[in-house]
Amino acid sequence: MSPIGxxxxxxxxxxxxNIFFVALARTLGIDARKDLVTGKIQYKEAGQWVDVDxxxxxxxxxxxxxxxxxxxxxxxxxxxxxxxxFTVSKIENGRTKLxxxxxxxxxxxxxxxxxxxxxxxxxxxxGDYLLVSGNRLSDGSVPVTMQQFSVKxxxxxxxDLRITIPEDKLSVIGSFDAETKYRVEPDSExxxxxxxxGRGFYVIGFLTPRQEPSVHAINDIIAAKTKLEAWNRxxxxxxxxxxxxxxxxxxxxxxxxxHLGIIPDSLDLKGRRMPYFLLADTFNRVFFTTxxxxxxxxxxxxxxxxxx
Numbered sequence: 626m627s628p629i630g631x632x633x634x635x636x637x638x639x640x641x642x643n644i645f646f647v648a649l650a651r652t653l654g655i656d657a658r659k660d661l662v663t664g665k666i667q668y669k670e671a672g673q674w675v676d677v678d679x680x681x682x683x684x685x686x687x688x689x690x691x692x693x694x695x696x697x698x699x700x701x702x703x704x705x706x707x708x709x710x711f712t713v714s715k716i717e718n719g720r721t722k723l724x725x726x727x728x729x730x731x732x733x734x735x736x737x738x739x740x741x742x743x744x745x746x747x748x749x750x751x752g753d754y755l756l757v758s759g760n761r762l763s764d765g766s767v768p769v770t771m772q773q774f775s776v777k778x779x780x781x782x783x784x785d786l787r788i789t790i791p792e793d794k795l796s797v798i799g800s801f802d803a804e805t806k807y808r809v810e811p812d813s814e815x816x817x818x819x820x821x822x823g824r825g826f827y828v829i830g831f832l833t834p835r836q837e838p839s840v841h842a843i844n845d846i847i848a849a850k851t852k853l854e855a856w857n858r859x860x861x862x863x864x865x866x867x868x869x870x871x872x873x874x875x876x877x878x879x880x881x882x883x884h885l886g887i888i889p890d891s892l893d894l895k896g897r898r899m900p901y902f903l904l905a906d907t908f909n910r911v912f913f914t915t916x917x918x919x920x921x922x923x924x925x926x927x928x929x930x931x932x933x
Contacts (some may be wrong), residue, residue, distance in 0.1 A: 646677065663750060664725050688751045690776035694743040696786040701798050702760065707737035710788060711758035713749075716773075721755055739786060749776045760788050763795040763912045763933045795932045799911040801829070801903055808887045811866045819907050821884055822859040826906045826933055828926060829861045831888055833899040834868025838918040842900040843875050846883075849923025853880040856930050863888045904929050 626634070626641035628648035637645060643659060643666045650657035656669035665687075667674040673686050692713070696705065705711055714721035754776060759769040770787040790796045803822070806815035818829065832839040846853065846860070853860060860883045864872045872885050888894070894901065898917035904926065905911045913929040915922065 642679070660748075688778040689748045690751055690778055691746045691781040692743065692749050692754075692774075692776060693746040693781055693783045694739055694756075694786040695783060696739050696744070696788075701790065701796060702788060704738050704740045705758070705760075705786060705788060706739075707742070710760055711739070711756065711786060714755045714757070715750070716753040716755060724749075743786070746781060751776055751778050756784060756786075758786055758788050760790060760796045761910075762791070763797070763906075763910075793932055795904075795912040795929060797910045797912060798914070799903075800909045801905045801911050802909055803905070803907040805889065805892060807863055807889045808866075809885070811869070811887065815889070818861060821861060821886075822907060824907050825858060826904070826930075827859045827861060828902065828904050829863070830900055830902040831894060831897070832862060832864045832868070832872065834864050834871040836899065838898075839864075839900045841918065842902070842922045843872075843879070845920075845922035845924070846880065846926075847875070847878045847923075849927055850878075850880045852927045853923065854882055856927075857882060858930075859884055861886065902926070904933075 626637055628645045631637040631641050631645040646666055647657045647659060650668050658667055658674075659665070660667055660674070666677040666679075668677060669675070675686050694711075698704065702710070712723055714723045716722075752775070754774055756772045756774065757769060758772075759767045761767050768789045768791065770789060772784055772787075774782055774784055776782050803819040804817050806817050808815055818827070830842065832842065843862075860880060862872060862879075862883055863886045866887045869885065869887055876883075876885070900922075901916040902914065902922065903911050904913035912933065913926075915925060919925065
């Protein structure tokens with residue numbers, strides 16, 4: 626329920642009540658917020674954030690410290706996301722309580738990640754906590770690291786955010802919608818990637834007709850024909866409507882599990898260097914990408930496939 630809805634109805638659930646309080650306080654010129662990490666509703670008084678407890682008449686200033694997570698960005702994972710790659714829980718009476726975020730509200734916790742919350746440090750109530758980190762691999766498993774730590778009043782606690790990715794496995798590095806529709810011919814009805822590939826893993830590549838990097842990529846795939854056919858999963862190659870004839874010139878030489886089609890106008894590939902290839906699955910997970918001119922694309926795909 627919106628703040629104006631709460632005001633008119635004179636009643637609300639907990640979430641709507643909290644949003645209403647923050648909105649009303651700000652309207653009255655009082656600094657107020659939902660804390661990004663703890664989820665507490667607070668207002669500022671004499672330069673300090675005061676916790677709002679709607680169940681009692683008195684409000685308190687909780688003692689706090691600072692948590693900093695150190696992480697070295699990689700090409701595979703530049704900015705770990707909260708929930709997807711790590712979580713922090715407070716230990717209370719021997720049980721863990723997850724620190725939650727309302728990601729639907731940008732100024733109330735949306736887009737929570739290492740870079741925008743934990744890199745420079747965030748305030749936490751004094752107490753004991755548990756940091757859990759990991760990344761899902763292509764086989765569905767998640768190598769997990771668990772670290773228990775304490776936050777002390779006025780002090781900074783620094784921890785390494787550890788995300789282990791075994792060298793012989795691929796991890797989830799992005800997403801691609803398997804329901805994306807494309808055309809097999811300029812005048813044909815659109816079909817989804819999923820309808821072509823069926824459930825499971827697949828490769829999809831986007832090519833610029835007759836340009837050397839894309840021509841080189843096709844020749845690399847032809848060179849790895851036997852190994853890619855042995856994989857026996859679909860490889861979808863898409864180009865422009867005007868370039869489809871050019872792509873069909875290679876049909877007889879390409880692996881038998883290759884499907885050709887036209888890049889949909891609705892697909893935003895701006896900023897991508899062609900050719901652009903993804904190894905993905907129909908649960909919309911991406912495990913490997915390459916873009917622009919590269920040597921041995923076919924062998925790169927074979928190596929990546931072996932790690933699935």
